[in-house]
Amino acid sequence: MEKKVCGAKTRKGSPCQKAPLKNGRCRLHGGKSTGPKDKEKHRQRLKGNKNAIVTGEYETISFDTLLDDEKELYNMIPEDIDRQVKGRYKILEIRTRRLMQRYSQELEKNKPDFRMINRLEEALTRIDARANELIREMRELSTNETNEDNGSLGALVDILVEVRNKRLGS
Incomplete structure (x- = not known):
C-alpha cells in the first residue's frame, strides 16, 4: 500500500513528505487561500485595526480616524x-504626538524595551526631517505668493532691484 503524502512543493523543490489532512495537504501546506468571501465585511473588520503598528511612523492617518483631542490639536x-x-x-504634528x-x-513600563525606544527615536528623527522639508516648502510657496501678488511693497522691491541692477550694469 502506497503512503499518502502532502506533495506540496518545498523550498528545495522536492515534494513535502508529511501526512495530508482531508484536503490532501499537510497542516503547513493547507492549500491556497481564496481570501475573504465578503470583501466589504472584511474591510469593515479591518477599519481601525492597530495590530500591525510598531512605531506609528507609517500609520495611515485621516481626519475621520483622529481622536477628539487630536481633532482639537489639528x-x-x-x-x-x-x-x-x-x-x-x-x-x-499628530504623528509626532502619537509617537511621543x-x-x-x-x-513607564517596568522593563522598557530599549530596541522599541530606539526605533521610536529613529522614527521621530525621520518625521522631524520631513517636517523641516515641509517648512522649507511652505517658505518657498510664501515667497512665490508675495512675488506673484506684487502689491505696493512688492512693486517697491521690484523698482529697487531694477535700480540696483542698472547701477551695477553701468
Missing part, C-alpha cells in the same frame, strides 16, 4: 500657506 495647528502642505504638516505617547508609555 484645528489648533497654525496654517499659513497652501492647504495641501498645511494638511500634511498637521498630520506630521508610545515613547512615554514604553518608558
Whole structure:
C-alpha cells in the first residue's frame, strides 16, 4: 500500500513528505487561500485595526480616524500657506504626538524595551526631517505668493532691484 503524502512543493523543490489532512495537504501546506468571501465585511473588520503598528511612523492617518483631542490639536495647528502642505504638516504634528505617547508609555513600563525606544527615536528623527522639508516648502510657496501678488511693497522691491541692477550694469 502506497503512503499518502502532502506533495506540496518545498523550498528545495522536492515534494513535502508529511501526512495530508482531508484536503490532501499537510497542516503547513493547507492549500491556497481564496481570501475573504465578503470583501466589504472584511474591510469593515479591518477599519481601525492597530495590530500591525510598531512605531506609528507609517500609520495611515485621516481626519475621520483622529481622536477628539487630536481633532482639537489639528484645528489648533497654525496654517499659513497652501492647504495641501498645511494638511500634511498637521498630520506630521499628530504623528509626532502619537509617537511621543508610545515613547512615554514604553518608558513607564517596568522593563522598557530599549530596541522599541530606539526605533521610536529613529522614527521621530525621520518625521522631524520631513517636517523641516515641509517648512522649507511652505517658505518657498510664501515667497512665490508675495512675488506673484506684487502689491505696493512688492512693486517697491521690484523698482529697487531694477535700480540696483542698472547701477551695477553701468
